Amino acid sequence: MFNYAQWFLGGMSIALLVQLSQPVATAVSVDKGLQTAQTNSNDAAAKALVEGTQLYQQGTTEALRSALPKFEQALKLYREAGARSEEASTLNWLGGIYSELGEKQKALEYFSQSLPLFRAIGARSEEATTLLFTGIVCSDLGEKQKALEYFSQSLPLFRAIGARSEEATTLTNIGAVYSALGEKQKALEYFSQSLPMYRAIGDRRGEGGTLTNIGSVYSDLGEKQKALEYFSQSLPVTRAVGDRIQEALTLANIASVKRVQGNLTEALTNIESSLKIIESLRTKIVSSEFRTSYFASVQNYYQFYIDLLMQLHKTDPNSGYDIKASEASERARTR
Structure with a gap:
């Protein structure tokens, strides 16, 4: 059984939406020089953030790694300007990118920095989302009980805000x-x-x-x-x-269920349709690193297919199922 529960985000990007800073009206007198410096810092941070998101959207490993210094630059500038909401959002961008790159512990470091910031400014939606992201990363690391703790914190918050x-x-x-x-x-x-x-x-x-x-x-x-x-x-x-x-x-x-039920030819049709999609998707991955990772994640599909073919070969030795199994084994090794 291909028992892979969906650890998906339901259409949400792992990175939060960019929150570009806006001038905030205040009754307190602020030194014009300081205000100008903060505005310039925010503008520069926003520019770095846009450049980072553009790289992120390319989706390749190289582009993701190139995006990191852009977000680090934005983070530094937002901190200097005291823009806490934007700082927290940028931390989540960094956490999301490191998670996509497979550096889960690094992702947790950034989420653990953004979470108290969102709590401090009363951003409940962002707090809940960060808790959700943190739980997903903990689950990816095999820390299932810890993941449940984070999900149990995010759930009532999402409910409260509708x-x-x-x-x-x-x-x-x-x-x-x-x-x-x-x-x-x-x-x-x-x-x-x-x-x-x-x-x-x-x-x-x-x-x-x-x-x-x-x-x-x-x-x-x-x-x-x-x-x-x-x-x-x-x-x-x-x-x-x-x-x-x-x-x-x-x-x-x-296919797995059909095989258990003894419907081997139906199972074969289903797994072949599945592999056709898998191989089509693999050809569209630009990054060699992501392609290798994707290839590794679907090896059990090929193994199931090969085992099923050999099972069919035993029942019908003259139908060439063993040849198809050999061909499938070769395809499974081809990156």
Whole structure:
């Protein structure tokens, strides 16, 4: 079973939206020279931030690393200007980029700096989002209980401010952690809360991912037909929103269930469709580093395919399944 719970952000970027500083009216007299210096510093910081986001949007490893000094420059300038909100947002940008680069501990360092700043200025939405990001990174590091602690802090904040999309995302992430911990019924409780929320707000990507998660849990519980029902609901949703990664995962999960049920040829059709998407996506990754990482993450799809082909070969030795298995093994080694 391809039991990968969706640690997704429900359409949110890991980096917070840029909050460019604006002049703030005040009744307190401020020295004009100091005010001008602060304005210049804010303008320079905003320029660095824009340049950093432009690099970030390119998505390659090289561009992400080139963006880092831009955000560090913006961070320094915002600190000098005393712009605490912008400082905190820039810290989250840096945390998000380091997380995408796989440097999770470094990401946590930045999130741990931004969190008290958001709390100090009363930015509850940003506080909740930072808690969510921190929980996701902790989960990525295998620190599941710590992840739950952060999610349990973000959930009531999102509820209090009426952020339903983020609430649903947090519920899904809690469910995913419980699933990873083997507490399947608890996972179902949280997924069953997030699913109707995604549907109510029209978040079809979140809906599709959660349907797949529920199917995975039922499969782990041995309820294969029920799992298939959820995967079958997820597939048209993920296709409708163009979520190719989720579509590939769902097809692979369907193949896994079909194989257990003894429908080997149907399983073969599904896993081949999944691999076709995977290989198509791999060719579109510009960065060799990201391509290698992506390749490593989908190796179990190839292994499933090869094992299934060899199982079919035993039942029908003259149909060339062993040749296809050999070809698949070669494709799995080709980066």
